[in-house]
Amino acid sequence: MNFNEKCYGVLSKVPKGKITTYKLIAExxxxxxxxxxxxxxxKNPYAPEVPCHRVVNTDGRVGGFASSTEKKIILLKKEGISIKNSRIQDMKRYLYRP
DNA sequence: CGGTTGACCAAGT
DNA sequence: GACTTGGCCAACC
Structure with a gap:
């Protein structure tokens, strides 16, 4: 099992409507x-299976996305997360910690 | 094997 | 708040 697969493993545990951070995954x-x-x-070869759009920066920024940051924001909004100016509103409320 | 690159982080200005 | 700096670690030349 390589490093990437472990990341996907953890990320796949994040429930819909919640988010996590790169740091938390590493931890x-x-x-x-x-x-x-x-x-x-x-890279994310497991595209639909692993919801990589639910990963954001620790300081509440959305971060980047392979396609475009906008796309990521739309997806998150669809899951019920409010975002403003590429920033999560009330991140604590949505944060999922392992 | 070393140097560069990134969907990063924390602390400083 | 925003922007800069130095540090971090795996992947890829």
Whole structure:
């Protein structure tokens, strides 16, 4: 099992309507490679299976997305998360921590 | 094997 | 708030 698969494994546990952060994923894997986690998401071969759009930055920013940040925001809004100016509103409310 | 790159983070200005 | 700096770790030349 390589690093990326572990990331996908953790991410797939995030329920719909909630979000998590790159840092939390790294912590769940018992490592500090939040940056490498971002790389893993960018590749994301398990596209529909792994909801990579539910991963945001620790400071409440949405972060990036392979297609476009806008697309990510739309998806999150559809899940019931309010976003303003690429930032999560009330992130604590939606945050899912392992 | 070293250097660069990123969907990052924390602390400083 | 916004922007900069230094640090971090895996993947890829």
């Amino acid at each position: 769940a894997l018992n490592t500090k490679a939040y940056r490498a986690v971002g790389n893993a998401m960018n």
